[in-house]
Amino acid sequence: MTDAVTVKALAGLPPAQVIEELSWQAIVDRMVARFQTLWEAERVANPALAPYDTLLLASDPARKLIELAAYVEMALRGRLNDAARSNLLFYTDxxxxxxxxxxxxxxxxxxxxxxxxxxxxxxxxxxxxxxxxxxxxxxxxxxxxxxxxxxxxxxxxxxxxxxxxxxxxxxxxxxxxxxxxxxxxxxxxxxxxxxxxxxxxxxAVFAAVDITLDVWLLPAAMESILVAIPGAVTAAWSAETGMGFDLAAEWVQARAMIAGVQRARMTSPELAAEPYQAISIRSVAINYRGRAY
Structure with missing residues (x-):
């Protein structure tokens, strides 16, 4: 499964540095701090100017302009992130x-x-x-x-x-x-x-197998969840496995443990596959064994 393993490996790479983590609040705070620095510099040159101490109020006009500017910067930098993603195989779509x-x-x-x-x-x-x-x-x-x-x-x-x-x-x-x-x-x-x-x-498929599971439910679980187990197992098999993947009891039992299941035990035989072989699940039969804690 060279291709599948390689694709999964992309998700394990460190985040691309070209894609920034953006925070609108961080941009606003930076602009507020810069405004206050510039205003104090103006007051040094012109002592008649009053202190600007209302910038943290949501109703302050200068605050509104800063928030608007931060929104524009956020949108532009987000667009740059999107452009960067489009050129990276893992992120592109x-x-x-x-x-x-x-x-x-x-x-x-x-x-x-x-x-x-x-x-x-x-x-x-x-x-x-x-x-x-x-x-x-x-x-x-x-x-x-x-x-x-x-x-x-x-x-x-x-x-x-x-x-x-x-x-x-x-x-x-x-x-x-x-x-x-x-x-x-x-x-x-x-x-x-x-x-x-x-x-x-x-x-590649050399065997279509029928799986049999003994299943115990939790005391409060509804028996209707039993019908969902075969679909959960086959869907997981399709999404997670591939050529060369063995049919192991532990794997099947883990996927059968949906909400409400207390224990699951595969009673049908396990099956091993060569790297160039694949196993297909034909059916999953559930034997309800009662309830347990």
């Missing part, structure tokens, strides 16, 4: 993202989400060499069709054949023959790789 990624020869596909576009752009950058690394082939597979959620390129031993496993964004993750043919054609295109590359394209 909308058509700004389309203009940013075109620099890396990436075009948004019809129906492609912003998250998919960003991860595909990172793959394109990492795989700039036409003869590899594996990110090159994964980027080609991702760009072949918007239905390709993830792709994993690998070799078996010293065999030069390039294997590409494809995980679909629909059909419970199972890539159908039409999608595999589209990816294979993209990989074998003369403009994409070396003329001696040999590809074997396959579906």
């Amino acid at each position: 909308g058509t700004d993202a389309d203009h940013l990624v075109i620099f890396y020869d990436v075009l948004r596909m019809l129906g492609e989400s912003i998250e998919a576009l960003k991860s595909r752009t990172i793959l394109a950058i990492a795989g700039r060499s036409p003869g590899g690394p594996r990110e090159r082939y994964e980027a080609i597979a991702r760009a072949a069709d918007v239905r390709v959620r993830h792709a994993h390129a690998y070799r078996v031993g010293r065999d030069p054949t390039i294997h590409v496993a494809v995980w679909s964004a629909d059909n419970a993750g199972v890539a159908d023959e039409a999608l595999l043919a589209t990816v294979r054609a993209a990989l074998e295109d003369d403009g994409h790789g070396l003329i001696n590359d040999t590809f074997a394209v396959r579906a």
Whole structure:
């Protein structure tokens, strides 16, 4: 899952220094202090001027002008922040993202989400060499069709054949023959790789599993929450996992612990996956075991 891990890593970077933390009140306070300094300097030059001691009153006219000026400065600096964000892959959005990624020869596909576009752009950058690394082939597979959620390129031993496993964004993750043919054609295109590359394209999903959970509820919980557990587990599996992710009881049980659940225990078998394999959850069956503290 090179692409997914890399995208998640962007969120772990320190905040970009070019993006300022803005505070309207801090701007007002700075302007008030500056006004008071300038006024005192004027009083030194002209002792007849009275002290200006009403600047902290909300009704003071000078205060109103300062607040207006602070609003204008806040808006301008906020616009600068937005411009900076539009040029950073992690923050960019909308058509700004389309203009940013075109620099890396990436075009948004019809129906492609912003998250998919960003991860595909990172793959394109990492795989700039036409003869590899594996990110090159994964980027080609991702760009072949918007239905390709993830792709994993690998070799078996010293065999030069390039294997590409494809995980679909629909059909419970199972890539159908039409999608595999589209990816294979993209990989074998003369403009994409070396003329001696040999590809074997396959579906990444090798198992669709049925999960069984024993569930205990808290004394005050309504039994109707039981029907929400399968959706919570499958939604988390889709959002948090990917190719090479094992089906572990601890992971499933943790996602089943929605509000009102006292304990959950997976009774169906666990399943391990190779880095180029993916597991699909076909169903989640709930066995209600009563209530507990």
